[in-house]
Amino acid sequence: MLRYVIRRLLTAIPTLFVIVTISFFLMRVAPGGPFNQEKGLNPDIKANLERVYHLDESLLMQYLRYLWNLVRGDFGPTYTSPDFTVAERFANGLPVSIQLGGMALILALLIGGALGIIAALHQNKWEDYSVIATATAGSTIPTFVIAPLFQLFFALSLKWFPVGGWGDGALINKVGPVLTLMLPQLAIVARLMRGSMIESLHSHHIRTARALGLSDYAIIIRHALRGALLPVVSYAGPAAAALLTGSVIVETIFSIPGVGREFVFSALNRDYTMVMGTVVVIALFTISFNLIVDILYAVVDPRVRYD
Amino acid sequence: MNMNFKSWLVGTTMLAMTASGAFAEVVLNRGNSMDPESLDPHKTSTVNEANVIRDLFMGLTVQDAKAAVIPGAAESWTVSDDGKVYTFKLRTGATWSDGSPVTANDFVFAWQRLTDPATGAEYAYMLAPVVNAEDVTAGKKKPAELGVKAVDDMTFEVTLNAPTPYFLEMLTHQATYPVSKANIEKFGAEFSKPGNMVSNGAYTLAEFVPNDHIKLMKNPKFYDAANVKIDVVNFIPTEDKSTAMKRFEAGELDMNDDLPTEQLADLKAKFGNDLKIGPYLGTYYYIFKIPKAPWDNVKLRHAISMLIDRDYLAEKVWSNTMIPSYSFVPPGVSGYETRTTDYAEMSQIDREEAAKKVLGELGIGPDKPLKMEIHYNTSENHKNTAVAIQEQLKPFGIEISLVNTDGKTHYGLLEQHGDFDVARAGWIADYKDPANFLDLCKTGAGNNYSEYSNPEYDGLLAKAAAATDPAERMKDLSDAEAIGVARDLCVMPLLYYSYHDIVSPKVKGWEENVMDVHPTRYMSKE
Numbered sequence: 001m002l003r004y005v006i007r008r009l010l011t012a013i014p015t016l017f018v019i020v021t022i023s024f025f026l027m028r029v030a031p032g033g034p035f036n037q038e039k040g041l042n043p044d045i046k047a048n049l050e051r052v053y054h055l056d057e058s059l060l061m062q063y064l065r066y067l068w069n070l071v072r073g074d075f076g077p078t079y080t081s082p083d084f085t086v087a088e089r090f091a092n093g094l095p096v097s098i099q100l101g102g103m104a105l106i107l108a109l110l111i112g113g114a115l116g117i118i119a120a121l122h123q124n125k126w127e128d129y130s131v132i133a134t135a136t137a138g139s140t141i142p143t144f145v146i147a148p149l150f151q152l153f154f155a156l157s158l159k160w161f162p163v164g165g166w167g168d169g170a171l172i173n174k175v176g177p178v179l180t181l182m183l184p185q186l187a188i189v190a191r192l193m194r195g196s197m198i199e200s201l202h203s204h205h206i207r208t209a210r211a212l213g214l215s216d217y218a219i220i221i222r223h224a225l226r227g228a229l230l231p232v233v234s235y236a237g238p239a240a241a242a243l244l245t246g247s248v249i250v251e252t253i254f255s256i257p258g259v260g261r262e263f264v265f266s267a268l269n270r271d272y273t274m275v276m277g278t279v280v281v282i283a284l285f286t287i288s289f290n291l292i293v294d295i296l297y298a299v300v301d302p303r304v305r306y307d
Numbered sequence: 308m309n310m311n312f313k314s315w316l317v318g319t320t321m322l323a324m325t326a327s328g329a330f331a332e333v334v335l336n337r338g339n340s341m342d343p344e345s346l347d348p349h350k351t352s353t354v355n356e357a358n359v360i361r362d363l364f365m366g367l368t369v370q371d372a373k374a375a376v377i378p379g380a381a382e383s384w385t386v387s388d389d390g391k392v393y394t395f396k397l398r399t400g401a402t403w404s405d406g407s408p409v410t411a412n413d414f415v416f417a418w419q420r421l422t423d424p425a426t427g428a429e430y431a432y433m434l435a436p437v438v439n440a441e442d443v444t445a446g447k448k449k450p451a452e453l454g455v456k457a458v459d460d461m462t463f464e465v466t467l468n469a470p471t472p473y474f475l476e477m478l479t480h481q482a483t484y485p486v487s488k489a490n491i492e493k494f495g496a497e498f499s500k501p502g503n504m505v506s507n508g509a510y511t512l513a514e515f516v517p518n519d520h521i522k523l524m525k526n527p528k529f530y531d532a533a534n535v536k537i538d539v540v541n542f543i544p545t546e547d548k549s550t551a552m553k554r555f556e557a558g559e560l561d562m563n564d565d566l567p568t569e570q571l572a573d574l575k576a577k578f579g580n581d582l583k584i585g586p587y588l589g590t591y592y593y594i595f596k597i598p599k600a601p602w603d604n605v606k607l608r609h610a611i612s613m614l615i616d617r618d619y620l621a622e623k624v625w626s627n628t629m630i631p632s633y634s635f636v637p638p639g640v641s642g643y644e645t646r647t648t649d650y651a652e653m654s655q656i657d658r659e660e661a662a663k664k665v666l667g668e669l670g671i672g673p674d675k676p677l678k679m680e681i682h683y684n685t686s687e688n689h690k691n692t693a694v695a696i697q698e699q700l701k702p703f704g705i706e707i708s709l710v711n712t713d714g715k716t717h718y719g720l721l722e723q724h725g726d727f728d729v730a731r732a733g734w735i736a737d738y739k740d741p742a743n744f745l746d747l748c749k750t751g752a753g754n755n756y757s758e759y760s761n762p763e764y765d766g767l768l769a770k771a772a773a774a775t776d777p778a779e780r781m782k783d784l785s786d787a788e789a790i791g792v793a794r795d796l797c798v799m800p801l802l803y804y805s806y807h808d809i810v811s812p813k814v815k816g817w818e819e820n821v822m823d824v825h826p827t828r829y830m831s832k833e
Contacts, residue, residue: 032719052427
């Protein structure tokens, strides 16, 4: 197992290198540059700016410079916020996104999982139908509708929560964004859980367990659930990577200083170093969570072995 | 759980109340539609950056609540007879927030820094009227050769290339603000961070959390601190305009500098006089690529211009947050006579008749249509504007196709003089002067996207730049606009911008003005 993890971590390095390389050159294919704007700059000034950021060098030179800095852990300056480095922007925003995404993910797994189990145990009864109806609604109403509705109802009418803002991380400011992030995930988890639980309940080993006279609790939690968890785990990996790196919609609507919007705006602003920073961060999260999922497989399902 | 939550809620609210009661600080929460890129005055260019930096720093001159120029870091000044040498007497007793005096050497240092190529300042050209400034920025001369001098600690002398009547107006721009030499020598590029920054304005920097807030505290060392009534200003970025309205309604924001204009009717009903809408010194325009046939034909350009129903655009597309425009320089610059196209006063029907005649002469009509491509940068309103124009011109045989690209691609194409027929652009004045607009049509100017070139026009601008008599200068500029814009359409003006703010009735001292400039030091809150 340990050897497997080490091997996976080692293969992550060339993967990351390929991602960085492709992204670096793809990004430069996009027309325009960081210093094109409504009020155009005079050529001398633009040249000065490009010199300050080494954009006057050949593309290959810039690429090598970027790689060299990256290896030393330096993500470079940002063009659109020279007061901060890329690393500082992430140090500011990533904890915010991780908190919100993490809370949303945990709640979605717990509540969604529980709802899915309840639905599966009461297949085709009212409990089942209400879970399915809620799940369908939850996954079809987009976040850009849920978020403003939350603001109108809970913040403006009931005045329970603030409309937006981070409030230095106060719990009360997190409720809206967490709920909005959680709902679609919860819906998906509940449906996945219901489906795999039903399947698991019909499998041979459960029939054997029943025949052996095990209690309902033991059958469901110890035997059926383990098998049923696999699809949820494989979904939760990529979902975690996506949630923890923030959401542009939720962050914009709730005025949250996370990193989700950096991904979009850095690309639109042609903030090359920031774009590369976001690529590296997302790649790291995705690689890590895929590995975690694979390890969890072995933990959850005794049939999976890595040698 | 429910009870716990409620008692916790009550608890935090009470805590917040006692906290605010104990200090009785007056806090102003200002919505600012975009975060500043930087708080280093020399690395900024946008209106949103100006809003913050205006509170932190003070230039030689500043704007009052109505955006009129008044003395700032300079107490008084004299101008030589030829209008080229300005001698500023710095304000006695004015200090940096660390208590050290603001000296003429700080200004010499700051202006050399702004023009120094190593700084990479976008707005280095704000000092272009100063002797050698452009050569310094171009790397042809050393920063030390800039035409500025510290005569003594409190006397700062500037030598200009030509009399520049708007020079004092330019000095209100944040790019010309001083920075403390000692502070920058100590911290380098890190000086603009909270805890490091020393400033000479009414406020000092306490916190900067990107995408969340910038917190400024009243500067007790500010020379006029006795009259500064707001203790804490939070600049809160409000990218999502609908959220900003909700936050305003909930009292989380006391004001915001933008509105979701598509909801204007509802907002008017809900907020009434809290909405502040008025003319702003900016123009929304299209450009023809003039060297490219058939757009080199000025008659065709005018025919197309006449077919565009600007009243419709202003009213239906922009919900009256824009004003129909027939000149490049918006009204509101004192002493300047705006020159409009000769069909400005005609009815739309008469314009269409006149245009149809011209198109007929050129052999263009519904049976023999002319194809035209409009490029615009991404924005719902830019799209709606272009679509409306597309519909308006269709019956007359102008077949328009629309090309939408993001801002960087759009301006990249324009700057490199790429291939297009017609493209959207806009200009907001940096300072209150017609030349700030008209220079855009000068041969070879960086923002001259239409590639208009006319020696007569250039000559008038050059004459204006050298004029010593302000009235004569305004006349030359006005004549230039009559030729370049009204006659030749070097740009095709469509709409004047307007400012659209929302301000709580609790906030006093917020005055409407064409620059939409509202320094916090003049405001108070009940």
